[in-house]
Each structure stands twice: as structure tokens, then as C-alpha cells.
Amino acid sequence: MREYLKRLPSQVQELIGLAGDIAEDMNARAYFVGGFVRDLILGANNLDLDIVIEGDGIAFAEKLSKSFGSKLICHRRFKTATVMIGPDLKVDVATARKEFYPSPAHLPVVSTGSLKDDYFRRDFTINAMAISIMGGNFGKLIDFFGGEADLRNKRICFLHDLSFIDDPTRILRAIRFEKRFNFKIEPKTLKYLKQAVKMKMLNKVEPQRVRDELILLLKEERPIKQIRRMQGLTGFDFIIPALSVSKKTYQLISSIEKVCSSHRIIGLWVVYFMGLIDALDLKQAKKVCDKFAFGKQNTKKIIASKRINRKFITSLGKKGIKPSRIFSLLSPLSYEVILLLKAKYNRGIIRKNIDDFLKTYSHMHLGVTGYDLQELGIRPGPNYQKILKKVFQARLDGMVKDRDDQLKLIRKIAKLK
Numbered sequence: 485m486r487e488y489l490k491r492l493p494s495q496v497q498e499l500i501g502l503a504g505d506i507a508e509d510m511n512a513r514a515y516f517v518g519g520f521v522r523d524l525i526l527g528a529n530n531l532d533l534d535i536v537i538e539g540d541g542i543a544f545a546e547k548l549s550k551s552f553g554s555k556l557i558c559h560r561r562f563k564t565a566t567v568m569i570g571p572d573l574k575v576d577v578a579t580a581r582k583e584f585y586p587s588p589a590h591l592p593v594v595s596t597g598s599l600k601d602d603y604f605r606r607d608f609t610i611n612a613m614a615i616s617i618m619g620g621n622f623g624k625l626i627d628f629f630g631g632e633a634d635l636r637n638k639r640i641c642f643l644h645d646l647s648f649i650d651d652p653t654r655i656l657r658a659i660r661f662e663k664r665f666n667f668k669i670e671p672k673t674l675k676y677l678k679q680a681v682k683m684k685m686l687n688k689v690e691p692q693r694v695r696d697e698l699i700l701l702l703k704e705e706r707p708i709k710q711i712r713r714m715q716g717l718t719g720f721d722f723i724i725p726a727l728s729v730s731k732k733t734y735q736l737i738s739s740i741e742k743v744c745s746s747h748r749i750i751g752l753w754v755v756y757f758m759g760l761i762d763a764l765d766l767k768q769a770k771k772v773c774d775k776f777a778f779g780k781q782n783t784k785k786i787i788a789s790k791r792i793n794r795k796f797i798t799s800l801g802k803k804g805i806k807p808s809r810i811f812s813l814l815s816p817l818s819y820e821v822i823l824l825l826k827a828k829y830n831r832g833i834i835r836k837n838i839d840d841f842l843k844t845y846s847h848m849h850l851g852v853t854g855y856d857l858q859e860l861g862i863r864p865g866p867n868y869q870k871i872l873k874k875v876f877q878a879r880l881d882g883m884v885k886d887r888d889d890q891l892k893l894i895r896k897i898a899k900l901k
């Protein structure tokens with residue numbers, strides 16, 4: 485793997501050298517692990533560096549952050565830490581650990597272990613490889629479970645029969661990786677995955693853990709593939725039994741993909757989620773938001789998307805609608821809800837109005853401010869906002885152009901001479 489490591493950016497190479505020296509001084513062993521190793525072999529861009537230490541991971545992270553003079557975040561209880569090397573580079577450090585699942589679908593009991601123990605607790609063979617970054621072993625691939633061969637053969641393969649029972653979120657992870665890499669879930673793994681689905685394991689995990697995996701899945705570049713596979717393998721009952729995903733839903737999701745790609749957006753999961761639950765009504769959507777605790781902002785966006793009614797759409801699609809009216813309809817909405825609308829109404833006047841808003845109206849500014857009103861001798865107060873709003877509407881509707889026009893209009897509104 486030396487050759488692969490040598491192709492990494494110089495800052496990462498410097499980090500590797502330092503990390504190896506620190507581990508050696510501490511008489512510990514350091515390895516790159518997880519998705520970083522997988523993507524290094526695949527030639528995919530990934531600078532999410534994960535280091536596992538056989539030894540004291542926290543002490544290692546402290547030394548590494550000191551030598552870079554960078555910020556350190558420690559989670560002593562889990563024996564993990566994050567070293568923030570730079571704005572685009574961080575390293576997650578973990579102490580090699582052993583995990584034991586006292587009961588299915590619950591968080592494991594963790595204790596210190598070897599690299600092999602650490603690997604046995606992981607999801608798939610392709611994510612269970614390590615690269616040593618120390619001394620004589622520098623660059624050596626450690627592949628206990630045949631991950632490299634599975635990468636070559638494009639297979640998603642679990643490590644043991646209880647994998648999906650221990651951690652049912654792996655059901656969603658298997659789908660996510662299978663479709664991202666265009667691999668196939670290996671037959672035995674698929675059989676056990678289906679069994680876990682039959683046992684409704686996804687309903688037995690804490691909803692927040694399912695939510696996190698669902699979000700990662702929807703953040704994939706073109707998640708429609710993953711959503712289709714979910715429909716075939718897990719269904720959507722685990723989100724809410726009432727959810728029906730029809731041909732119309734897929735048309736909407738495909739339109740969302742087009743909108744996101746035309747805006748060069750990747751990872752705006754909430755738009756896809758709104759598309760996925762398009763068939764739910766407001767009450768059902770609220771239930772889902774409560775169950776998954778999406779956070780205040782995202783919940784607000786999801787609920788807002790359900791409050792868009794026919795009257796709103798009729799207004800937005802009215803012939804001869806003024807730009808100021810388009811602005812007043814769309815500006816209270818989040819970017820995500822506007823993108824959803826754009827995907828839903830993908831032709832005709834509504835689409836044009838949304839595009840005009842996104843391209844032009846939402847970027848418009850006035851050439852005047854409150855200071856100008858003050859200079860004109862207008863008494864400060866709530867009136868300021870009203871006057872500026874009127875001027876802005878006139879600006880949107882093309883009634884005033886430059887600053888002089890705007891000042892003239894202010895005088896008129898405020899009845900000044």
C-alpha cells in the first residue's frame with residue numbers, strides 16, 4: 485500500500501510520518517482503518533482519516549494535536565478523539581476495542597482490545613481492512629476478512645451471522661454501499677439481511693440511530709438507487725407504516741435529482757426526505773419528525789413543505805403575477821422547500837417563477853438603507869421597515885432602478901418635498 489499512500493496530499497503524508505513516529509515512541513501501534521482504506525484501494529477521494537491505536541488512543545491523539553498545534557476533542561468514555569489538523573483535514577483516533585452486544589439492536593459494551601478485536605466489530609469486509617503506518621510495517625495491508633478480494637469482486641459481505649441482529653442499522657449501510665459502488669450484497673449476507681428485516685430489527689433500534697443511517701443514505705450522490713433498493717429489501721414501514729412510495733414518488737425523487745444536479749448540490753438529504761414522504765399528510769409527517777427527532781431546523785422545513793396548499797400554488801402560478809408577489813410567497817420558505825417545489829412543478833409558469841426567484845429576485849438589494857431615511861429627516865421607527873419594503877417591492881417590479889430613483893420614491897412615500 486506504500487504506493488497508494490505516496491499519492492496522498494503532502495499534508496497527509498506529513499501527518500502519516502508524524503503519527504508513525506509518535507506511535508513508535510509510545511510503544512503503541514497505529515493503523516489507518518475503515519472507509520479511508522477502502523477508498524484508498526478504490527482510488528476514490530476520501531480524506532476522512534480514521535486511525536486505530538493498539539495502545540492508548542487518547543494519549544496518542546494528545547501528542548498528535550500538540551505537534552500540529554491543532555485543536556483536540558476527546559471522548560474519554562469511548563477512548564476516542566478527533567484532531568482538527570486544518571479546515572479540510574481532521575483525524576479521528578480510536579483505541580482498538582472489543583465489543584460485546586449484551587442484547588440485540590442495543591449499543592454494545594466496549595473494552596480495550598487488539599486490532600483484530602476492533603475489526604471483528606465492524607460491518608463489512610470492505611470496511612474492515614487496516615494499513616499500518618509504522619516503521620518496518622509501514623504501508624502493510626492487514627486484511628483479516630478478505631476485504632480486498634471483496635472489493636475486487638464487488639461484493640458487500642458481512643463478517644458474521646449476527647451482524648444485522650447486533651446492529652440493524654447495517655441493513656441500511658449495506659444498501660448504501662452496494663448502490664454507491666455498484667456492488668452486490670453477497671448471497672449469504674443478503675439472506676441474513678432479509679431475515680433481520682423479517683424480524684423487524686429496524687423497528688427495534690433507537691430511531692435516532694436509524695435516522696442517522698437514513699440521512700447518510702439520502703446524502704449519497706443519486707440516492708434514488710438506494711431508495712429503490714430499500715423498497716425491494718426493507719420497505720418503508722420502519723419510517724411509518726402509512727408511507728406508500730409510488731411511481732409518482734419516484735418521478736418526484738428523480739426530478740429532485742435533476743434539480744439538485746442543475747444547482748450542483750450534493751447531500752441536501754432533507755429535500756430527498758421530503759420527496760420520499762410526499763404521500764404523507766401533515767399529521768403523519770409530524771409523527772415521523774417526532775419519531776426521528778430531526779432537529780428544530782429540519783423539522784421546521786419538513787413541516788413547512790406539508791403546509792404548502794393549493795391556494796399557495798394557484799397564487800404562484802397566476803398569469804401576470806408581479807415579481808414582488810413571487811418574492812413575498814417564496815422568501816419565507818427555506819431553500820430546501822423551494823427546491824422541492826421546483827422539482828414538483830417542473831414546467832410552466834410556476835417553474836419559471838421559482839427560477840426567477842432563485843436566480844434574480846433572491847439576490848436583489850436596495851441601493852438605500854435606514855441611514856438614507858435618517859438623512860432625509862424621517863423619524864426612526866417601524867415606518868422605516870415599511871418604507872424600505874415598499875421601495876424593495878418597486879425595485880423587484882422594475883418601477884425603480886438606481887439609487888436616485890429609490891430616493892425619489894422614498895420622498896414620495898414619506899410625503900417629503
Ligand code: CTP
Nearest residue numbers: 518519520532605606607608611612651653654
Ligand atoms: N462502522 C461499522 N458499523 C456501523 C458504523 C460504522 O462497522 N454501524 C465502521 C465501519 O468499519 C466503517 C467505519 O466504522 O468503515 C466508519 O464509519 P462511517 O464513517 O459511517 O463509514 P465509512 O466507511 O467511512 O463510509 P463513508 O464513506 O460513507 O463515510
